[in-house]
Amino acid sequence: MRKFSSASKILDKSRFVPSTGSYPQGYKVGALATGVKKNNAVDLSILASSVPASAAAVFTTNKFQAAPVLASKDILSTTGGQNISAIVVNSGCANAVTGEGGLKDAYTMIETVGRELGVGSRSALVMSTGVIGQRLQIDKITRGITELVGPQLGSSHEHWLSCARGIMTTDTFPKLVSKSFELDGVKYSLAGLAKGAGMICPNMATLLGFFVTDAPIAAPALQNMLKHATDRSFNCISVDTDMSTNDTIAALANGVAGGETITEGHRNYDAIQAEITAFAKQLAQLVVRDGEGATKFITLKIQDALSYEDAKTVAHSIANSSLFKTAMYGKDANWGRILCATGYAGVEVNPAKTSVSFIPTSGPALQLLVNGEPETVDEARASEILEQEDIEVHVNLGTGGGYDCEFWTCDMSHEYVTINGDYRT
Structure with a gap:
């Protein structure tokens, strides 16, 4: 009987945590422990801008939207995404399905941050993550906000890393990405963090996260950029087919860095949108790499679909197939599971022109199906490829449409069941 090693013995995820x-x-961040989590773990994070900022967000489409989702939607609607000065996030309790009391708690967090920063009472966005159906220990959280705002906020790498740790739940490492780029001779920077390891399935956002920039972007343009970037990043990842009640991505x-305000018609609109999209992909991929119990990071490239949406639908179908995911965990080159999930995705496919292959990190591709005809699989070569942590699968639908999609997922291991079997207790 084949023996499987746990993910913790195979993967050293510390290499994904940046050292600089x-x-x-114009931003200060930080985190502290309020006592909501056990073992004095950090569970409250705040990001504050030195000047009012443009804001945008995408949210879960789950019908049971958590109180912080409803509150943040309201803030963005009434402000038009302007004059937002902070984001506050608590972990350890999702404040979801908590009725009017939970909604009041979410607004209390927003108002407390506003008061402590000396800005308006509707100048912050709020997020929560953790167990569903429990009320926040709001007194601990408001005390924590009062303590955190002030000298504990800072702009060093350590402050940003602490902020990323403060929003973790079952994550095994803090997810933090930053980069700089130049437009018209002005240097701009992006920084973002996310939490997510389970309940990750695409459909608007898919987890908690936010990224910020010192570029001058008008709120409507920022909203469009965020939606574009999310559709190609956070909506192109899957761990386990479950969509949370709290999913939010904000920007x-x-x-503060100066330059002309970027609107939809600005000459630099496409360039900065491309920077944000590439950045969002990098951050989203960290979520997949930290998939609960995952031992494989799998890139799906669906090619030659009739539309981008069709390609994405096929990728989604394969990524959410438990049979495919368990085969990848077992290092089994069972390409029939890929083809099966492609066939029931509900989009146009040309079976006589469909091809499937594994792409190793080095060496030639391993062709499994070519123009509808199965290849004789070199099982030794297949095993060698599937031993690797990073796996790439190409599926060409043969429609002649020419549209492609890149999507990221992971395998499903025994450890996933262990983690989620006793998550609440």
Whole structure:
């Protein structure tokens, strides 16, 4: 009987935690332990902008939307995404399905941050993550906000890393990405963090996260950029087919670095949208790499679909197939599971022209199906490829449409069941 090793013995995820960063101007961040989590773990994070910023967000489409989702939606609607000065996030309790009391708690967090920062009472966005159906220990959280705002907030790499740790739940490492780029001779920076390891399935956002920039971007343009980037990053990942009640991805742009305000018609709109999209992909991929119990990081490239949406639908179908995911965990080159999930995705496929192959990190591709005809699989070569942590699968649908999609997922191991079998207790 084949023996499987646990993910913790195979993967050293510490290499995904940055030791330095390039952070945007005008932001201070930090985190502390309020006592909501056990073992005095950090569970409250705040990001504050030195000047009011443009804001945007995408949210879960789950019908049971958590109180912080409803509150943040309201803030963005009434402000038009302007004059937002902070984001506050608690972990350890999702404040979801908590009725009117939970909604009041979410607004209390927003108002407390506003008061402590000396800005308006509707100048912050709020997020929560953790167990569903429990009320926040709001007194601990408000005390924590009061303690955190002030000298404990900072702009160093250590402050950003602490902020990323403060929003973790079953994550095994803090997810933090930063980068700088130049437009018209002005240097701009992006920094972002996310939490997510389970309940990750695409459909608007898919987890908690936010990224910020010191570029001057108008709120409507930022919203469009965020939606574009999310559709190609956080909506192109899957761990386990479950969509949370709290999923939120937010963005702030405070313009502190200077330059012309970027609107939809601005000459630099496409360039900065491309920077944000590439950045979002990098951050989203960290979520998949930390998939609960995952031992494999799998890139799916669906090619030659009739539309981008069709390609994405096929990728989604394969990524959410338990049979495919368990085969990848077992290092079994069972390409029939890939083809099966492709066939029931509900989009146009040309079976006589469909091809499937594994792409190793080095060496030639291993062709499994070519133009509808099965290849004789070199099982030794297949095993060698599937031993690797990073696996790439190409599926060409043969429609002649020419549209492609890149999607990221992971395998499903025994450890996933262990983690989720006793998550609440």
